[in-house]
Amino acid sequence: MRRALPWILGALGVVAVAALWELYKWLGPADGVVLGATAGQAGSGFRILPRTGDLNMPHVWDMFERLAAGNGPGTPPLWLSVLAAMGVTLGCAALGLALGLVVGFALALLMQRSRIVEWGVLPWVIVSQTVPLIAFAPIIARIGSQIDRGGFPWPGWLSVAVIASYLAFFPVAVGALRGLRSPDAIHVDLLRSYGAGYGQTLRKLRLPASVPYLLPALRLAAASAVVGAVVAEVSIGMPGGLGRMIIQFAQSASADPALPYGPVFGAVVVGLLAAGSVALLGLVLRNYRRGEAVA
Numbered sequence: 001m002r003r004a005l006p007w008i009l010g011a012l013g014v015v016a017v018a019a020l021w022e023l024y025k026w027l028g029p030a031d032g033v034v035l036g037a038t039a040g041q042a043g044s045g046f047r048i049l050p051r052t053g054d055l056n057m058p059h060v061w062d063m064f065e066r067l068a069a070g071n072g073p074g075t076p077p078l079w080l081s082v083l084a085a086m087g088v089t090l091g092c093a094a095l096g097l098a099l100g101l102v103v104g105f106a107l108a109l110l111m112q113r114s115r116i117v118e119w120g121v122l123p124w125v126i127v128s129q130t131v132p133l134i135a136f137a138p139i140i141a142r143i144g145s146q147i148d149r150g151g152f153p154w155p156g157w158l159s160v161a162v163i164a165s166y167l168a169f170f171p172v173a174v175g176a177l178r179g180l181r182s183p184d185a186i187h188v189d190l191l192r193s194y195g196a197g198y199g200q201t202l203r204k205l206r207l208p209a210s211v212p213y214l215l216p217a218l219r220l221a222a223a224s225a226v227v228g229a230v231v232a233e234v235s236i237g238m239p240g241g242l243g244r245m246i247i248q249f250a251q252s253a254s255a256d257p258a259l260p261y262g263p264v265f266g267a268v269v270v271g272l273l274a275a276g277s278v279a280l281l282g283l284v285l286r287n288y289r290r291g292e293a294v295a
Helices: 005-027 060-068 078-113 115-128 133-145 156-180 185-193 198-236 242-250 261-284
Strands: 033-035 046-049
Touching (some): 156 198, 185 198, 242 261
8 A cells, every 4th residue: 555655646636636727717717817907908917827718728628639639630649649759758858867867977976076076066067057948958959060970960859868968967966966975974984994995985885875865866857857858849949859749739729729738748748757767766776765865
């Protein structure tokens, strides 16, 4: 029952979100909720909750029915197109997560090794996350197009992976640094008394001790990589992924309001798959997860 409890709570959370959506659509005002509206002036004020009409908030069952329908007579169902786009986005996010893991862990090792490196690098690691991704993505794509790769063009998916790694490396660097510094001084001194070098101390003490901190950081990094991949696909206009599909379907939302929610559901599933891969890694490392830190 304890193992099934997280799955039960997760399913109940999804049902609760769908129920709140339908409850607001049923009880909410037709024009939404607007703050600071002036009488007689249309469009004044700030809208904090959306309109409840079918064009603005389609029913949940209409979204799933639209997934099973095609875009025209004789066309395959929408979920097949979404599934293909999920494969593209998941591949880019996985590569971005791998790059982020390598870069983040390397930075954590350098910062753990030297306080001076930490003082010089950690502020820049934090500042890097304040750069708007939607503005940063075209710059990466532009730099990639100028790199000479022996006559082979820089592919768009590689730019998406690099941008995804830009979001993924931050939680890995911070979580790994905290984990590598978590062993007590008495344990470090014990290994030194046995003549263990830095490599042996890292392998036998610091790396196992960092697992309870690294796994939550990896879950955040996996979700961040998916977000980065979707935003990058939108920013650089890479076809085939969920980001581009969301933009294309949003243009038809006025005539087919349930259509854009198909790729949105696909992005949710990709995020769950990315986080689930980290959960599988946690099963392999379950002997080192005692006292796991909260993400």
